[in-house]
Amino acid sequence: MSLIESARSAQPVIRLLGEITVRTADRGYVSAGSAKQGCTLAILALQAGQLVTVDALIERVWDDAPPRAARASLHSYVARLRKLLELHDTTGTSSPLLRRSGGYVLAVDSERVDVHLMRALGRSGRKALEEHDHQGAGQLYRRAAELWSGEALGSLGGDWAARNRAGLEQERLGLLAELYETELHIGRHEAILPELAKLIADHPLDERLAAQYLLALYRCGRPADALKHYERTREQLAEELGTDPSPRLQELHRQILTTAPELSAPDQPEAALLPVPRQLPAPPPLFTGRARELARLDRGWAERGDRVVIATVGGPGGIGKTWLVLRWAHDHLADFPDGQLYVDLLGFDPSKEPLPHEAVLQSFLGALGVEPGSIPAGQQAQMGLYRSLTADRRLLIVLDNAHSAAQVLPLIPGSPACSVLVTSRNQLVGVTMQHGADHLTLDVLDEHESRQLLTSRLGRHRTAAEPDAVSELIGHCAGLPLALGLVSAHGTVRPHSPLSSLAEDLREAAGRLDTLEADGLDGGLRAAFASSYLALSPAAAEVFGLLGLAPGPDIGQPAITRLTTLPAPRVRAVLQELIRAHLLREDRPGRYRMHDLLRLYAVEQAQRTGGQEERSRALRRLVDFYLHTARGAERLLHPHRMRIDFPEPSADPLTMADQAEALTWLEDHHAGLLAAQRLAADSGWDEAVWRIAWVLDTFHRRSGRLHAQLTTWREGLEATRRLGDPVAQTLAHRNLGIACIRSGLHEEALDHLGRALSLTKLSGDVAQTGHTHLVLAYAWERRENHQEALDHAGHALSLFQTLQKPVWEAQAHNQVCLYSARLGAYEKARTHGETSLALFRRHQERDGEADALGTLGRLAHQSGQYALAVTRFTEALRLLRDMGHAYGEAETLDRLGQVHAELGDLAEARRCWQEALAQYLAQHRAQDAERVRDRLSRGGG
Numbered sequence: 001m002s003l004i005e006s007a008r009s010a011q012p013v014i015r016l017l018g019e020i021t022v023r024t025a026d027r028g029y030v031s032a033g034s035a036k037q038g039c040t041l042a043i044l045a046l047q048a049g050q051l052v053t054v055d056a057l058i059e060r061v062w063d064d065a066p067p068r069a070a071r072a073s074l075h076s077y078v079a080r081l082r083k084l085l086e087l088h089d090t091t092g093t094s095s096p097l098l099r100r101s102g103g104y105v106l107a108v109d110s111e112r113v114d115v116h117l118m119r120a121l122g123r124s125g126r127k128a129l130e131e132h133d134h135q136g137a138g139q140l141y142r143r144a145a146e147l148w149s150g151e152a153l154g155s156l157g158g159d160w161a162a163r164n165r166a167g168l169e170q171e172r173l174g175l176l177a178e179l180y181e182t183e184l185h186i187g188r189h190e191a192i193l194p195e196l197a198k199l200i201a202d203h204p205l206d207e208r209l210a211a212q213y214l215l216a217l218y219r220c221g222r223p224a225d226a227l228k229h230y231e232r233t234r235e236q237l238a239e240e241l242g243t244d245p246s247p248r249l250q251e252l253h254r255q256i257l258t259t260a261p262e263l264s265a266p267d268q269p270e271a272a273l274l275p276v277p278r279q280l281p282a283p284p285p286l287f288t289g290r291a292r293e294l295a296r297l298d299r300g301w302a303e304r305g306d307r308v309v310i311a312t313v314g315g316p317g318g319i320g321k322t323w324l325v326l327r328w329a330h331d332h333l334a335d336f337p338d339g340q341l342y343v344d345l346l347g348f349d350p351s352k353e354p355l356p357h358e359a360v361l362q363s364f365l366g367a368l369g370v371e372p373g374s375i376p377a378g379q380q381a382q383m384g385l386y387r388s389l390t391a392d393r394r395l396l397i398v399l400d401n402a403h404s405a406a407q408v409l410p411l412i413p414g415s416p417a418c419s420v421l422v423t424s425r426n427q428l429v430g431v432t433m434q435h436g437a438d439h440l441t442l443d444v445l446d447e448h449e450s451r452q453l454l455t456s457r458l459g460r461h462r463t464a465a466e467p468d469a470v471s472e473l474i475g476h477c478a479g480l481p482l483a484l485g486l487v488s489a490h491g492t493v494r495p496h497s498p499l500s501s502l503a504e505d506l507r508e509a510a511g512r513l514d515t516l517e518a519d520g521l522d523g524g525l526r527a528a529f530a531s532s533y534l535a536l537s538p539a540a541a542e543v544f545g546l547l548g549l550a551p552g553p554d555i556g557q558p559a560i561t562r563l564t565t566l567p568a569p570r571v572r573a574v575l576q577e578l579i580r581a582h583l584l585r586e587d588r589p590g591r592y593r594m595h596d597l598l599r600l601y602a603v604e605q606a607q608r609t610g611g612q613e614e615r616s617r618a619l620r621r622l623v624d625f626y627l628h629t630a631r632g633a634e635r636l637l638h639p640h641r642m643r644i645d646f647p648e649p650s651a652d653p654l655t656m657a658d659q660a661e662a663l664t665w666l667e668d669h670h671a672g673l674l675a676a677q678r679l680a681a682d683s684g685w686d687e688a689v690w691r692i693a694w695v696l697d698t699f700h701r702r703s704g705r706l707h708a709q710l711t712t713w714r715e716g717l718e719a720t721r722r723l724g725d726p727v728a729q730t731l732a733h734r735n736l737g738i739a740c741i742r743s744g745l746h747e748e749a750l751d752h753l754g755r756a757l758s759l760t761k762l763s764g765d766v767a768q769t770g771h772t773h774l775v776l777a778y779a780w781e782r783r784e785n786h787q788e789a790l791d792h793a794g795h796a797l798s799l800f801q802t803l804q805k806p807v808w809e810a811q812a813h814n815q816v817c818l819y820s821a822r823l824g825a826y827e828k829a830r831t832h833g834e835t836s837l838a839l840f841r842r843h844q845e846r847d848g849e850a851d852a853l854g855t856l857g858r859l860a861h862q863s864g865q866y867a868l869a870v871t872r873f874t875e876a877l878r879l880l881r882d883m884g885h886a887y888g889e890a891e892t893l894d895r896l897g898q899v900h901a902e903l904g905d906l907a908e909a910r911r912c913w914q915e916a917l918a919q920y921l922a923q924h925r926a927q928d929a930e931r932v933r934d935r936l937s938r939g940g941g
Contacts, residue, residue, distance in 0.1 A: 012114040018149030040252035044106040053103035141179035191337030254432030283330040289449030317528030318482030321423035338393040347403030348531035444479025457488035469499035503559035548602025552672030562651035633662035704887035704923030707838035770799035790819035810839035850879040890919035
């Protein structure tokens, strides 16, 4: 391996030229630890291979003011550093940090510490100059300069760090001066001019750099700028140092004035005279956000090592792929002094075919200085010439809007000095597979970034004046940069129109895409989406449209299979095609989501390409799948609940093994089930509407989703009224009554329960009458009328005893127990409570068992049996948690806390109440939360 190749491949294990870090096994870097620990490593690394005494370490780490425990602290720093170096990339199998008599030695080769590697590369560069190898010297100096990733020794404070930081900075300036001297010698003045401009701004009084900058400006055809900068430098030297420019700088000024021939660039070999392409489009205006993504591209460039850096940036149309890449490219122009190549590969232009790589290759060869007649005929020969011309050149190649890996692969150079950025709406797996490309998928902007973008374009005074309108605009655009850009463009061309007017235009989902068009240009949302949609296979295009119609924010694969009627393997293939095209996202395994604006476009395509009847059948299959799968889950959660009739499903439901699986499915699909009910109501499928409320009721009750329980039963009641089904109406009134009780709507609850009772009396249905009396008992209990509650519970018990339904009897016994205790009849209460618990346990009804234990706990508490109350509540809590019954868990924790307070254990009481408070808040039970919060604020007593 040559000296230059060795320089390229050398990667330090310890970095001091920036934040102090240690290289990991996967070529990343981790922090060396706390400031003092990092300082310890820096001291040892700067004297790598030499003994550093403990006294010297203490003096430098603590600046002559060590604490009493300095030696112990130093020992712990060294121990942690030794472990850190053992874990990561070191020179041997054990840590190179060694204990020696009187101190420590960091036994690593010089190239393993970036400072020493920088110095070695500088020495090698000077040796190459002695051998008249200016090209090789330039590359060695360049590699040395690249080792700096920030201010030397990072954020270390103290005298030792300040002294060494200043010294290292002087080394850096000297190294850069040698680099630019060499680059000027070989005629690379145009390439280094941006770097010199940036450096001279930080060091305006460095006369060697000033001379190099003047010469580079002159050779780039900018003598007037060179003379202006000389005058500026002369004035600053006079003002700040009281001196004139050096004789060398004055002589250079005279030569520029007289156009001295000796200032001309020397004749160079043909390779040094290759043109420097500057093909990048203009940088995006007012670019905002994407800090994480830009940082990730930065890391890829900084850690490139000995390979071509390739990053593929993916995402749907309008997500901002090109803008991100162009922003990064323009921020890093100085890193690519040999130029930038750019091409739009037209991968998704509906009016044009994707650009063949052969045409791009010939275009790039021309940009690199090859005359058209000199381009070889064969593709392999062209690729070979392209790689030869890019070898050892620091080029950035931007391949925008690629359709496939086949377009990209022939355009990747072989030189690690180059970097390649690719954007595509497809996942270019082949590029990652063959070249280890880093793949970055762009997501939507978050609310803060979206607000930044609108503010930067519309002006802070406009956005600050209408914050609610801005929030609404952000919500309608759902974080899509193209949509936000179109909104800001509309706002800009209507400077006197309020933003609320624009928000109103976007309010109706059906017309939102019309508003987000670009006045007939190809820059609207539909055009962006169409280019990806038109590239889909027919099956994927059809599924895309149906997914737009599907209710809910996301959807699982089994549901998609019922929606489409395609075989499961075919569905999986189609979903992968949509994911590769970035028209669909798999946020979790088997769960798929579509951007809100893409969904609107998908709905348009479904309505354009399919018939209403066909769409209706597909959606009915999906609603049936949700309904009947939820029915099976509900039966597992509450096996002893009253049964109702269900029609035959039009799509096969899923089956679940146990309560845990049922609960997980309901959690995952809850939003989809609610959306399915709304769809069913809008479509007139009333039988499904009220049955969805029924199958979700146990889940809503246990999880404390009060608002959802109330909403679904309101929809369900309206559906039963439209159907004119008295039995269904009875169920709806009763369950809506329960939801109202829990939500504190007591008058409405009694109204619904009264209507339910009237309907049951008309029908003579004993079971329905008994259940309605139980709920009425619950309603009167919440109003603290315990005698009325006991009367209804007793009536229900007598009715259930005639039906031989032991679980229903147990429910009634439980409520009789509760209300008897409230009225002071403790023995009667205990009898009914124990009977209830025995029946529930005999019939393995865990929900009821938890209720009975909770009731018996309340009885024990009320009658002064505190230890028994703790036992009962603790047993109930275990069952409730096991079932995922968050609503009952909150109440039981609340009551358990009260018993602990009575026992004088305030710490345990507070713990219970804090858990109960968190549950109440999560369930939006404001009154309960306020009551517990007040108790906690009073000291927990």
